[in-house]
Amino acid sequence: MTTCPLCGFEFDGTALSCHASCAFNERCAVICCPNCGYQMVDEQRSVVADRLRRWLARRNPPVREIGEVCALTELRPGQTGRVIEIDAENPVRSERLQVLGFVKDAEVYLLQTKPTYIVRVGFTEVSVEQSIGAGIKVLVG
Structure with a gap:
C-alpha cells in the first residue's frame, strides 16, 4: 500500500x-x-x-557491533576500538605506528574518514592512509 x-x-x-x-x-x-x-x-x-x-x-559502511573485530578503516566516525594487532608488511612502518601510540590494547577513536582517516590515540591525533588503516585490527568498543 x-x-x-x-x-x-x-x-x-x-x-x-x-x-x-x-x-x-x-x-x-x-x-x-x-x-x-x-x-x-x-x-x-x-x-x-x-x-x-x-x-x-x-x-556508508555497515555499523560494526560492540565486540566485533574489524579493520580500523571499517569503523564509522565517532566509534572507538581497542588495537588487537598491526599487520604492517614493513617493520619500519610497524615501529612508527607503535611510536605514535598504536600498541596492543591502545584505545583508538575515529574522528573522520574523508579526505583521510583521522584517529585519536591517547592524546595524539594521527592522519592514517587507507592502506595503513586497513592493516590495523581493532576490537570495537
Whole structure:
C-alpha cells in the first residue's frame, strides 16, 4: 500500500497505470495519487533512486557491533576500538605506528574518514592512509 504524503489517501501504487499522455508510458517512475493527483516518485522503478541507494550503500559502511573485530578503516566516525594487532608488511612502518601510540590494547577513536582517516590515540591525533588503516585490527568498543 502507498500513502499519499499530501492527502493521506491509501492506495495500491503497483496497480496504477501511467497516464496515456505520459511520454514514458510503462517506464514512468511517477505515481499519481488517485484522490488528489499529487505526483511522487516510485522508488522501485526509478533509476535515479536506485543509483542513489547504491551510492549511499557504498559510501556508508555497515555499523560494526560492540565486540566485533574489524579493520580500523571499517569503523564509522565517532566509534572507538581497542588495537588487537598491526599487520604492517614493513617493520619500519610497524615501529612508527607503535611510536605514535598504536600498541596492543591502545584505545583508538575515529574522528573522520574523508579526505583521510583521522584517529585519536591517547592524546595524539594521527592522519592514517587507507592502506595503513586497513592493516590495523581493532576490537570495537
